[in-house]
Amino acid sequence: GPKIIAVANQKGGVGKTTTAINLAAGLVEIGKRVLVVDLDPQGNASTGLGIEPDDREYTTYDLLVDEVDLHDVIRQTAIDGLCIVPATVDLSSADIELISNEKRSFLLHDALRQTAMDAYHWDYVLIDCPPSLNLLTVNAMIAAHSVLIPLQSEFFALEGLSQLMLTIREVRQTANPTLRIEGVVLTMFDARNNLSQQVEQDARDNLGDIVFRTKIPRNVRVSEAPSFAQPVLSYDAASKGAEAYRQLAAELDDNNTKA
Amino acid sequence: GPKIIAVANQKGGVGKTTTAINLAAGLVEIGKRVLVVDLDPQGNASTGLGIEPDDREYTTYDLLVDEVDLHDVIRQTAIDGLCIVPATVDLSSADIELISNEKRSFLLHDALRQTAMDAYHWDYVLIDCPPSLNLLTVNAMIAAHSVLIPLQSEFFALEGLSQLMLTIREVRQTANPTLRIEGVVLTMFDARNNLSQQVEQDARDNLGDIVFRTKIPRNVRVSEAPSFAQPVLSYDAASKGAEAYRQLAAELDDNNTKA
Ligand SMILES: Nc1ncnc2c1ncn2[C@@H]1O[C@H](COP(=O)(O)OP(=O)(O)OP(=O)(O)O)[C@@H](O)[C@H]1O
Numbered sequence: 001g002p003k004i005i006a007v008a009n010q011k012g013g014v015g016k017t018t019t020a021i022n023l024a025a026g027l028v029e030i031g032k033r034v035l036v037v038d039l040d041p042q043g044n045a046s047t048g049l050g051i052e053p054d055d056r057e058y059t060t061y062d063l064l065v066d067e068v069d070l071h072d073v074i075r076q077t078a079i080d081g082l083c084i085v086p087a088t089v090d091l092s093s094a095d096i097e098l099i100s101n102e103k104r105s106f107l108l109h110d111a112l113r114q115t116a117m118d119a120y121h122w123d124y125v126l127i128d129c130p131p132s133l134n135l136l137t138v139n140a141m142i143a144a145h146s147v148l149i150p151l152q153s154e155f156f157a158l159e160g161l162s163q164l165m166l167t168i169r170e171v172r173q174t175a176n177p178t179l180r181i182e183g184v185v186l187t188m189f190d191a192r193n194n195l196s197q198q199v200e201q202d203a204r205d206n207l208g209d210i211v212f213r214t215k216i217p218r219n220v221r222v223s224e225a226p227s228f229a230q231p232v233l234s235y236d237a238a239s240k241g242a243e244a245y246r247q248l249a250a251e252l253d254d255n256n257t258k259a
Numbered sequence: 260g261p262k263i264i265a266v267a268n269q270k271g272g273v274g275k276t277t278t279a280i281n282l283a284a285g286l287v288e289i290g291k292r293v294l295v296v297d298l299d300p301q302g303n304a305s306t307g308l309g310i311e312p313d314d315r316e317y318t319t320y321d322l323l324v325d326e327v328d329l330h331d332v333i334r335q336t337a338i339d340g341l342c343i344v345p346a347t348v349d350l351s352s353a354d355i356e357l358i359s360n361e362k363r364s365f366l367l368h369d370a371l372r373q374t375a376m377d378a379y380h381w382d383y384v385l386i387d388c389p390p391s392l393n394l395l396t397v398n399a400m401i402a403a404h405s406v407l408i409p410l411q412s413e414f415f416a417l418e419g420l421s422q423l424m425l426t427i428r429e430v431r432q433t434a435n436p437t438l439r440i441e442g443v444v445l446t447m448f449d450a451r452n453n454l455s456q457q458v459e460q461d462a463r464d465n466l467g468d469i470v471f472r473t474k475i476p477r478n479v480r481v482s483e484a485p486s487f488a489q490p491v492l493s494y495d496a497a498s499k500g501a502e503a504y505r506q507l508a509a510e511l512d513d514n515n516t517k518a
Pocket residue numbers: 011012013014015016017018019040044129130131187188189216217218219220222223224226241269270271272390413414415416
């Protein structure tokens with residue numbers, strides 16, 4: 001089956017959605033088949049990949065709770081080989097609604113491993129998580145083989161990392177023994193800025209090899225791309241942001257091929 | 260009693276904590292007494308105002324659920340006239356733990372209106388909300404007189420605004436009839452950048468006067484300040500970021516004095 005990666009960090013605005021979209025596009029460019037699962041009620045990954053807000057009849061919420069036909073909930077994007085399960089605000093009631101469902105933490109795990117998924121031959125499934133450590137993010141960490149952690153090159157972002165690591169360890173000990181860390185990727189990195197350099201230094205000193213060699217620079221083309229419903233790799237293929245995400249896709253795929 | 264303002268936006272990383280800290284500092288500079296309530300399990304506002312993570316015996320969680328002595332839970336910061344109720348990760352279990360408590364949505368409302376609060380003579384209470392529309396943010400919107408909405412000058416940030424407005428309207432209709440919008444403040448604004456200008460145009464076209472005249476520019480000194488446990492107003496008093504937050508404090512206080 002596919003390699004399932006949760007893109008997670010409870011700190012808000014660190015580049016989870018941007019990384020899920022553009023890493024997916026980078027993997028497709030090197031011939032992989034990729035499914036993005038939008039697990040954030042904000043639905044930013046869905047918008048960034050061109051699924052209009054009023055065109056989301058079937059969503060991740062349905063994938064979790066209903067008997068839904070995969071053909072209805074898996075949507076083709078404008079990019080061949082890249083599909084998405086879109087999200088709407090319906091997801092935000094999952095925490096409360098699923099409280100009495102004993103299997104509530106394993107819903108995504110089971111949904112992604114149903115036999116009907118085999119026909120799609122995904123190489124990778126990337127799960128875009130919301131900015132919290134709630135039931136949705138726990139579902140992602142139980143469904144996934146690993147967690148990819150975008151780390152914004154800022155002080156507050158560094159502060160939340162230890163809590164995130166604790167949560168990953170807890171999920172590994174209680175529900176998903178093979179869960180590992182895919183890597184930590186520095187995002188919105190500005191080489192001219194002391195703070196960015198300091199965060200990089202701290203991250204590499206404390207985390208060592210799990211920090212990707214690839215750093216994603218702050219690049220305005222990256223933040224413009226979603227308003228054109230495209231990854232930056234198609235919006236501005238020669239931009240520094242697009243190059244960096246191609247490099248990240250190659251580094252990640254190498255790590256998974258060598259393994 | 261004090262004017263209670265919830266600083267909220269479910270989009271992550273838009274500048275909620277940065278605005279709560281620096282607006283509070285700006286209000287104190289013009290002679291106001293301000294209490295910041297850290298309602299985010301990340302505890303960034305607590306760190307940004309100098310309460311070390313291992314020095315948070317009593318927290319917002321205690322304020323919500325326990326009979327706690329206000330003197331234990333209200334902490335003095337390094338700035339005279341500025342206090343904070345700190346937060347830890349304990350808060351993140353509030354959603355689940357309080358599910359059976361019928362008054363769960365009014366806990367903060369009641370806590371801030373207990374008679375023991377009168378002795379502090381706050382002019383303003385600013386509540387820093389987590390990046391979600393969960394029970395904690397609903398508590399803030401029911402406790403508050405108004406909602407201050409930091410709007411990052413980015414595409415994804417604009418997308419979430421309509422959902423936030425819907426939630427505010429829902430809270431007004433079901434639990435807090437006098438809840439209004441204090442204003443929308445553009446954050447991390449970069450005048451050289453088309454996207455920033457476009458977001459400003461869109462916001463002013465759609466929202467009119469509720470958008471503050473003051474814009475907060477992207478300014479690296481603002482993001483450095485929290486690592487020194489200071490508002491940018493003390494970390495670098497002459498910086499563009501400090502100036503902008505002083506302006507915001509004056510504009511907000513004018514709006515509340517005129518009213
Ligand atoms: N490398 C970059 N250069 C410039 N802007 C970026 C970069 N990466 C992300 N951004 C912008 O920063 C903002 C935050 O990124 P994004 O929304 O992907 O973060 P997130 O972690 O998914 O946020 P949330 O916590 O709300 O889900 C977005 O407006 C995005 O366009």
